[in-house]
Amino acid sequence: MPAHPQPGDPMEALFQTLADYGWWIAGLVLLILEVVVPGAYLVFFGIAALVVGTNAFLVGDWFDWPQQVVAFIVVSAVCIYLGRRWYGRDPVKDEGAPLNRRTGRLVGREARLTEAIVSGRGRVAIEDSWWTVSGPELPEGARVRVIGADGAVLQVEPVE
Known part of the structure; x- marks a missing residue:
C-alpha cells in the first residue's frame, strides 16, 4: 500500500481536504474542547491553529508542513505568553464576602x-x-x- 494516495483514489480527496483545512479543523476542535474541558489553555492552541491555517491558505504552496509546524509552535508560544499576561494582569480579589452566605x-x-x-x-x-x-x-x-x-x-x- 503506497504512503500517499494515488490520483483518483477516494482517500486522495480526504488527504487533500486535511491538507487544505486541517489547521482550521484542528483549531475549531480545540476551541470546542476549551468549552467542554475545564481550564483555559486549549484556547491558545486553537487560536494558533487558526492563525497557521489562515496563513497556509493565503500563502499557498510556499508554506509547507515543516514551516507550518514551526509557525504553530511559535504562534502558540506567543498566544500563551499574551494570555498569561492578560489573565495574570488583574488577580481575583477576595473581598471577604463568603460565597454561600x-x-x-x-x-x-x-x-x-x-x-x-x-x-x-x-x-x-x-x-x-x-x-x-x-x-x-x-x-x-x-x-x-x-x-x-x-x-x-x-x-x-x-x-x-
Whole structure:
C-alpha cells in the first residue's frame, strides 16, 4: 500500500481536504474542547491553529508542513505568553464576602427600615430582597447599617 494516495483514489480527496483545512479543523476542535474541558489553555492552541491555517491558505504552496509546524509552535508560544499576561494582569480579589452566605456580603450595607424595629425585630429592603432585622427600637424610615447576621436575620445599628 503506497504512503500517499494515488490520483483518483477516494482517500486522495480526504488527504487533500486535511491538507487544505486541517489547521482550521484542528483549531475549531480545540476551541470546542476549551468549552467542554475545564481550564483555559486549549484556547491558545486553537487560536494558533487558526492563525497557521489562515496563513497556509493565503500563502499557498510556499508554506509547507515543516514551516507550518514551526509557525504553530511559535504562534502558540506567543498566544500563551499574551494570555498569561492578560489573565495574570488583574488577580481575583477576595473581598471577604463568603460565597454561600448571602448575609455575609450584606455586612456594611446601609438601608432604610421598611418596618419599624419593635421588640427587637423589623424589616428592611436590600437589593431585591426583604430581610428581617434585629436591633434597637427605631422608627420606620430610619437609616441603618448591617453589622452582622444571625442566620437569615440581619443585625443592624442606626446610622448617625
